[in-house]
Amino acid sequence: MNISNQTTEQEDETKSLWRYVSKLRKTHGGGNNMIKCSFCDFSFNGSYTRVRAHLLRITGGGVRICANVTPSKLVEFKKLDNEASLKIEYSKKKKVHLPHVSDEGKQTNNNDLNPKLKGSLQAAFNIQARDTLDCEVARMFYSSGLPFHLAISPYYRSAFSFAANTSNLSGYVPPTYNKLRGPLLSKERRHVENLLQPIRNSWNQKGVTIVSDGWSDPQRRPLINFMAITESGPMFLKSVDGSGEIKDKYFIVKHMRDAIMEVEPKNVVQIITDNASVCKATVMLKRFRSLKKGLQEMVTSNEWSSYKEDNVDSAQFVKETLLNDNWWMKVDYILAFTTPIYYVLRKTDTDMATLHLVYEMWDSMIKNVKKVIYHHERKTKAEYSSFFEVVKLILTDRWTKSSTSLHCLTHSLNPRYYSHEWLSEDSHRVAPHLDKELTQERKKCFIRYFDDANVRRQVNIEFANFSDGREDFSDVDSLRDRGQMDAKSWWIVHGVHAPTLQKIALKLLGQPCSSSCCESN
Known part of the structure; x- marks a missing residue:
């Protein structure tokens, strides 16, 4: 008799490859099962270790490798396996048992209050429970490395306010990892798409400009954003990872064509690609000019002599230049005739x-x-x-x-x-x-x-x-x-x-x- 292929959420998070095999039946010896691969129909006896070796094509794992796993599927499996390994490492971090709020409160000035008055205030405002919740929220931030500006988010505040002020939520448990990345994410996407639908509906009447621009994320991956702009505002279409791609005109044209088809060709007025950053030089020169007094004070200070020891000629050249009124007049002249250019660039x-x-x-x-x-x-x-x-x-x-x-x-x-x-x-x-x-x-x-x-x-x-x-x-x-x-x-x-x-x-x-x-x- 087949046993259920469903696993607990914790097992799914740390053993993500179970979903690609079927557990046929329990076998003698530990937690072993008779397992059947969903790709090659090969059946074998073992635990998750052999499932992992079979699908990731790891030799010497006590089971033959799956011949039907394609290179692209193998990359996907390795990504899932790496994510699972990270979850396991993270789960090893034990919860630190810090002092209870009641113990911490003994060090506060609440002891100065009349005991009867303090008891009445705590009963009326549930002070201890509020302090406990504050500490729990704070520890969530500190232990997970969450940025403090998350506390400014209206969604952060509304979530806690709703939970605290809704009486029938007793026993509520926050959504799990899988629920957040699965059904809840899909539901929120549908919600956002519904909010954006009025903008989409205006494209036929107002026309659309499709723009693209490249940038690098914190992992230094080259990304290209595609957006649709109307007077109602910009709307994100997609972001393309250019890692390992030759980013020539054919690469851009392919993805631009996809963006045009999403917007519909009849709605597209124009296409604008990556703008060169042509304002930087003027901006830097403006900032440099604003520091004139400070720069001159720097090269005439006693501390400047310490820099001269490293490179006497360069230090002397910098000092003479910064103290030269004619040189500063040239800077002013450059700023003067580039200001109209800078104005147009900033305006557009x-x-x-x-x-x-x-x-x-x-x-x-x-x-x-x-x-x-x-x-x-x-x-x-x-x-x-x-x-x-x-x-x-x-x-x-x-x-x-x-x-x-x-x-x-x-x-x-x-x-x-x-x-x-x-x-x-x-x-x-x-x-x-x-x-x-x-x-x-x-x-x-x-x-x-x-x-x-x-x-x-x-x-x-x-x-x-x-x-x-x-x-x-x-x-x-x-x-x-x-x-x-x-x-x-x-x-x-x-x-x-x-x-x-x-x-x-x-x-x-x-x-x-x-x-x-x-x-x-």
Whole structure:
């Protein structure tokens, strides 16, 4: 007669390979059973030691190895076996019997209270039981190495509050290891997915930006995060472990394709991959500049001589540099002309909707960098600056590599850039439909968006009416609100007369232009 294949939870935790065999019957001699492998149907007599040797393909274990265990399955079994070994080691840690709370309390100032009053307080507020629970919770933190900031978690506090204030939970036992990693984890996942469903439902209307970025976890594993971003906020899709993989374009494309299929291609507006960390140098220089006084005091102190003994030349060079006013003027100059660049990078390095702002930021950035450099070189606007041309070339090359037609189209759909307020700020500004580059890139986008020439013609008519303030876009409120309302609100209020263009605008005006939310921090 077969015996049950179910084992106790403790046996499952420390002998995880039992689940891959069947116990046929008890046999004479210790805790041995007649066992049948679920992979190769081989039957043998023994205990868990032989089960382990059979499935992990360990020779010399008194049983033949399983020929049907594949390499991938063997890796899985070894992982389970290692986890079980760790549990066994951990279980060897005996509970330390510390003094009872009642004994500890004798050392407190409670002895100063009137015995009758102290007894009444303890009875009314159950002080001793509360102190005991506090100590038990604290020991859980200390013995398990739990971080103290866990105590700030609202879920930590609500869990204990619910247990303490629910009268019918007498005899309650916390969930076990297996329950936490199994059914409870699945249940919580379903709960989170239900919470995220409203965001998923908005993808078709609002559009989605899929972003990916790489980072390394505490075990130094190279991970790549994939997230879906809408104006409702970022939503985690998956994390890919790149250990042992060649992280070339084919590897990224494969996983990006999977992310697109999960979101559905019709909902995807754009894809943004790993952003280079281009702000670090400026940030470090800003911090270095703020320490000027402290650095100068350091190299002029008596203690500085102790550093000179190690490398006299280097120490002298550092001292002369830090005390040189001309050198600090150069630092100030570098910070001055890189500040506009830093501002744009910081402004766009977010999961907020900034796609419709990038093109104007780029133009303003170039103008502000030129202004600082020309002021420093004491040049007029008509003069030539070789240094500015080098900086501009570098920035232009960066812009060319990272900009897309979507930047131009989204800029063209921002009603603010057609308003009298914006155009009058600078005499050189022109509305987007009068800009040659913007027009060319906008047309490219429309051709890709709309294969049907008739539909594309209708969209062009809608854009003409919008950009020139014609037809239903010519009313006073529509024209006045261009410079007063945010772009998306304007399209919601006034865009109904251009339904196809409105749908595109509402998607594009809610998109970010950075993958910063994908970073581990």
